[in-house]
Amino acid sequence: xNLIENIKKSLSENxxxxxxxxxxxxxxxxxxxxxxxxxxxxxxxxxxxxxSTKEINSQNIELFKYVERFSKxxxxxxYLLNGEILNVIPNLxxxxxxxxxxxxxxxxxxxxxQSTNKEIYSFVFDKSxxxxxxxxxxxxxxxxxxxxxxxxxxxxxxxxTEIEFDFYFTNFTKKSFxxxxxxxxxxxxxxxxxxxxxxxxxxxxxxxxxxxxxxxxNSQLNLSVFAxxxxxxxxxxxxxxxxxxxxxxxxxxxxxxxxxxxDNHILxxxxxxxxxxxxFFKGILEDKSRGIFNGKVHVKKDAQKTNAYQSNKNILxxxxxxxxxxxxxxxxxxxVKCSHGATSGFLQENEMFYLMTRGISREQSKSLxxxxxxxxxxxxxxxxxxxxxxDKKIDNLI
Amino acid sequence: MSNELIEQITKSDYKYGFVTNIExxxxxxxxxxxTVRFISEKKNExxxxxxxxxxxxxxxxxxxxPEWQKVNFPEIDLQDIYYYAAPKIKSKPKSLEExxxxxxxxxxxxxxxxxEQKLLAGIAVDAVMDSISVATTFKDKLAExxxxxxxxxxxxxxxPQLIKQYLGSVVPYTDNYYAALNSAVFSDGSFxxxxxxxxxxxxxxxxxxxxxxxxxxxxxxxxxxxxxxxxSYLEGCxxxxxxxxxxxxxxxxxxxxxxxxIKYSTVQNWYPGDKEGKGGxxxxxxxxxxxxxxxxxxxxxxxxxGSAITWKYPSCVLKGNNSIGEFYSVALxxxxxxxxxxxxxxxxxxxxxxxxxxxxxxxxxSDNSYxxxxxxxxxxxxxxxxxxxxxxxxxDTCGAHTFPYIEVENQTAVVEHEATTSKISDDAIFYLNQxxxxxxxxxxxxxxxxxxxxxxxxPMEFAVEAQKLLAISLEGSxx
Numbered sequence: 048x049n050l051i052e053n054i055k056k057s058l059s060e061n062x063x064x065x066x067x068x069x070x071x072x073x074x075x076x077x078x079x080x081x082x083x084x085x086x087x088x089x090x091x092x093x094x095x096x097x098x099s100t101k102e103i104n105s106q107n108i109e110l111f112k113y114v115e116r117f118s119k120x121x122x123x124x125x126y127l128l129n130g131e132i133l134n135v136i137p138n139l140x141x142x143x144x145x146x147x148x149x150x151x152x153x154x155x156x157x158x159x160x161q162s163t164n165k166e167i168y169s170f171v172f173d174k175s176x177x178x179x180x181x182x183x184x185x186x187x188x189x190x191x192x193x194x195x196x197x198x199x200x201x202x203x204x205x206x207x208t209e210i211e212f213d214f215y216f217t218n219f220t221k222k223s224f225x226x227x228x229x230x231x232x233x234x235x236x237x238x239x240x241x242x243x244x245x246x247x248x249x250x251x252x253x254x255x256x257x258x259x260x261x262x263x264x265n266s267q268l269n270l271s272v273f274a275x276x277x278x279x280x281x282x283x284x285x286x287x288x289x290x291x292x293x294x295x296x297x298x299x300x301x302x303x304x305x306x307x308x309x310d311n312h313i314l315x316x317x318x319x320x321x322x323x324x325x326x327f328f329k330g331i332l333e334d335k336s337r338g339i340f341n342g343k344v345h346v347k348k349d350a351q352k353t354n355a356y357q358s359n360k361n362i363l364x365x366x367x368x369x370x371x372x373x374x375x376x377x378x379x380x381x382x383v384k385c386s387h388g389a390t391s392g393f394l395q396e397n398e399m400f401y402l403m404t405r406g407i408s409r410e411q412s413k414s415l416x417x418x419x420x421x422x423x424x425x426x427x428x429x430x431x432x433x434x435x436x437x438d439k440k441i442d443n444l445i
Numbered sequence: 446m447s448n449e450l451i452e453q454i455t456k457s458d459y460k461y462g463f464v465t466n467i468e469x470x471x472x473x474x475x476x477x478x479x480t481v482r483f484i485s486e487k488k489n490e491x492x493x494x495x496x497x498x499x500x501x502x503x504x505x506x507x508x509x510x511p512e513w514q515k516v517n518f519p520e521i522d523l524q525d526i527y528y529y530a531a532p533k534i535k536s537k538p539k540s541l542e543e544x545x546x547x548x549x550x551x552x553x554x555x556x557x558x559x560x561e562q563k564l565l566a567g568i569a570v571d572a573v574m575d576s577i578s579v580a581t582t583f584k585d586k587l588a589e590x591x592x593x594x595x596x597x598x599x600x601x602x603x604x605p606q607l608i609k610q611y612l613g614s615v616v617p618y619t620d621n622y623y624a625a626l627n628s629a630v631f632s633d634g635s636f637x638x639x640x641x642x643x644x645x646x647x648x649x650x651x652x653x654x655x656x657x658x659x660x661x662x663x664x665x666x667x668x669x670x671x672x673x674x675x676x677s678y679l680e681g682c683x684x685x686x687x688x689x690x691x692x693x694x695x696x697x698x699x700x701x702x703x704x705x706x707i708k709y710s711t712v713q714n715w716y717p718g719d720k721e722g723k724g725g726x727x728x729x730x731x732x733x734x735x736x737x738x739x740x741x742x743x744x745x746x747x748x749x750x751g752s753a754i755t756w757k758y759p760s761c762v763l764k765g766n767n768s769i770g771e772f773y774s775v776a777l778x779x780x781x782x783x784x785x786x787x788x789x790x791x792x793x794x795x796x797x798x799x800x801x802x803x804x805x806x807x808x809x810x811s812d813n814s815y816x817x818x819x820x821x822x823x824x825x826x827x828x829x830x831x832x833x834x835x836x837x838x839x840x841d842t843c844g845a846h847t848f849p850y851i852e853v854e855n856q857t858a859v860v861e862h863e864a865t866t867s868k869i870s871d872d873a874i875f876y877l878n879q880x881x882x883x884x885x886x887x888x889x890x891x892x893x894x895x896x897x898x899x900x901x902x903x904p905m906e907f908a909v910e911a912q913k914l915l916a917i918s919l920e921g922s923x924x
Contacts, residue, residue, distance in 0.1 A: 082513070086852075348841060348842075351841070361853075363853065363855075363856035363858075364856060365856060366823075366855070366856055368856060369852075369853065369854045370851070370852075370853045371850075371851065371852050371853075372853075373848065373849060373851065374847075374849060374862065374864075375846070375847060376836075376845070376846060376847045376864065377844070377846045378836070378838065378844060378845045378846065378866050379841075379843075379844045380838075380841055381838035381840060381841045381843070381868040382841070382868055383838075383866060383867070383868075384865075384866075384867060385865065385867075386863070386864060386865040386866070387847070387862075387863070387864050388861075388862060388863040388864070389849070389851055389860075389861075389862040389863075390859075390860060390861045390862070391851065391853045391859070391860040392858075392859045392860070393856045393857055393858075393859070
């Protein structure tokens with residue numbers, strides 16, 4: 048495959064894991080017969096991509112403009128551009144890759160990611176890191192077209208620590224760019240983690256994001272993912288509840304426009320009893336976009352007294368939009384409460400009519416109704432700066 | 446609930462497990478083109494049928510066994526099965542008195558009113574033992590209104606026009622592995638044709654029984670409802686208790702024309718295997734209905750309590766505008782039974798509606814999966830679907846799973862899916878105990894209440910049977 052050859056050519060052998068590259072070739076690209084990629088077409092020419100080896104121009108104006116828009120006090124930003132860390136923040140160490148990464152699904156993209164990362168950066172956050180906002184800006188500043196960046200990071204949230212992360216995935220150039228990211232999080236006892244993920248790119252971004260979260264006793268997770276723009280977006284989010292009394296809230300909003308593909312694959316494994324999880328995802332599909340949602344709850348035999356909920360609601364606003372949703376349950380314990388729901392619908396004529404009789408134009412009624420649909424999710428974020436900024440962004444889209 | 450009670454409920458016996466000693470005629474064991482030719486020849490079929498079978502067989506040879514299902518079983522040795530086993534009948538029986546008394550006894554034991562005098566219930570029966578149809582009752586009366594109700598081999602001889610037109614039109618032999626196999630080696634089954642504007646005056650029914658050892662049953666049912674007609678069709682199944690697993694791979698095709706309605710009800714009680722999961726029937730069936738005309742309706746109701754493995758998806762293709770598809774299912778698994786069942790609703794026409802109600806009950810060491818597809822095609826403007834699938838777990842050694850696929854390609858579609866999983870609450874049991882009802886009876890009552898929405902859809906006689914069946918199948922499993 049071209050892609051593999053490109054990588055081999057551009058990087059020297061001491062950076063590359065050749066065995067992983069070969070493994071990637073062997074596994075091959077996912078196709079419609081691969082169950083987890085059944086509805087997700089790779090709508091970009093993946094084999095033309097290569098790794099960027101050029102120096103990064105960190106003085107790029109676009110970048111600062113982007114950050115300024117939402118920067119807050121106490122903000123500690125970390126820039127990950129073209130797969131490289133630009134600045135250094137405290138709590139950073141480098142570790143050997145093998146120990147960290149064996150829980151991800153071993154597919155083509157996994158091996159691709161591994162092939163250029165012999166070591167990964169890992170962060171440890173403890174009590175001393177509380178009350179700060181950590182922003183991770185993951186983007187591209189490539190000068191040429193068709194660049195690929197493999198990013199791997201691992202995070203440990205120490206006992207009793209409460210922390211909040213904001214992730215931004217974007218592209219500061221108009222060049223086509225593919226991000227293949229793997230992030231893992233370990234929450235120790237009583238840790239609280241809040242993650243807001245924004246996937247937003249008006250230019251050409253193809254994004255494959257993998258999040259793995261490992262929860263210990265009494266830990267709490269609150270994850271929100273907003274996939275609002277991008278040619279191709281795929282989120283694999285896996286939560287392993289390996290402790291008791293955990294709380295995992297996963298919220299998501301996806302908006303498909305143009306010919307974009309947006310895909311959320313969520314897996315929550317309840318391995319221990321007495322925990323609670325909730326998946327709440329909403330989608331708006333416009334134009335010729337395609338949305339995919341696959342949420343799965345797996346309750347192991349010992350995970351009694353589990354409460355797991357799942358909800359997925361979609362609105363299609365155009366005759367050419369498509370939605371494929373599959374909310375799955377796999378349950379091996381009897382004393383559990385699990386439910387899931389999925390709906391797909393369109394803007395109700397009578398609701399539109401109601402607004403229009405009050406002198407609101409058709410266009411405005413439409414956006415008002417869509418706004419109401421997404422507000423439920425946006426309001427779950429407490430940070431008001433962020434909400435305002437996101438609000439405007441969504442306004443422009445709908 | 447106590448574990449003892451769970452034990453009790455899971456430990457009831459299968460009461461239809463007897464073997465009838467009648468002389469059987471077999472095809473040579475194994476599967477090759479000669480077997481297909483043998484079956485066709487034995488049944489004295491016209492050339493077009495042999496061609497159909499051979500085409501299917503050749504296609505099947507190139508197919509691989511699917512792997513996506515959530516049921517586990519050792520590979521089936523298809524060469525170790527008799528593909529044709531028939532009770533020896535010297536000549537075709539003219540009346541019911543001429544039927545082998547042994548066969549009649551069998552059906553009497555099963556409580557099937559084969560004899561006409563018992564038919565006050567007003568059900569016309571087509572009984573299929575192993576591979577061939579042994580008796581069809583009430584034929585003449587039905588013929589008066591123009592309804593054809595006979596075995597499919599008879600239809601192949603006498604109504605070649607209809608067979609040529611409809612056989613394989615809903616489930617083509619290319620559809621799946623077992624449908625291809627069935628198309629090649631099917632031996633018998635029922636055929637129903639309801640002419641224009643006729644409402645079938647009685648319930649039609651088929652009783653299937655596998656009797657011979659080491660055989661597979663491959664029956665084929667074809668029901669055609671012409672414009673403005675109505676038919677309600679019932680199907681029941683039993684088999685003897687044997688240590689080996691037997692394969693049952695049937696194909697059922699329903700074809701509804703304009704304004705026609707077909708109601709298809711199944712009470713499936715094949716031998717589920719013993720408590721250790723030994724033996725039992727593999728029930729791998731392809732059932733599909735096509736709402737070809739406008740305003741047509743197809744409704745599937747199934748109560749599944751038997752079989753070691755149930756693997757089937759009775760589906761509706763809603764092609765005609767304003768057509769309706771319905772699917773009501775109760776699937777109960779106990780001991781080591783496995784079920785992967787559900788439905789497919791394919792919306793192609795405008796303003797098509799579908800409704801799915803699926804109730805899964807798992808007990809013992811069983812695994813019960815719902816797998817469904819709701820697809821709204823681009824042109825299906827105004828399509829509507831409502832899906833409800835609930836699972837009930839009894840005991841902590843069983844599993845319940847749901848895999849709903851929802852594919853929407855039309856913005857005007859409204860699709861709703863909801864599912865819950867829970868156990869029988871201690872409060873509910875306590876409440877009933879308090880009123881002097883034993884825990885075992887209480888569980889039976891609660892399960893019946895839980896499944897009521899589906900059982901109500903069955904014709905009365907079947908509903909009573911289904912209720913009893915649920916209670917019996919659960920005996921010894923209270924948890």
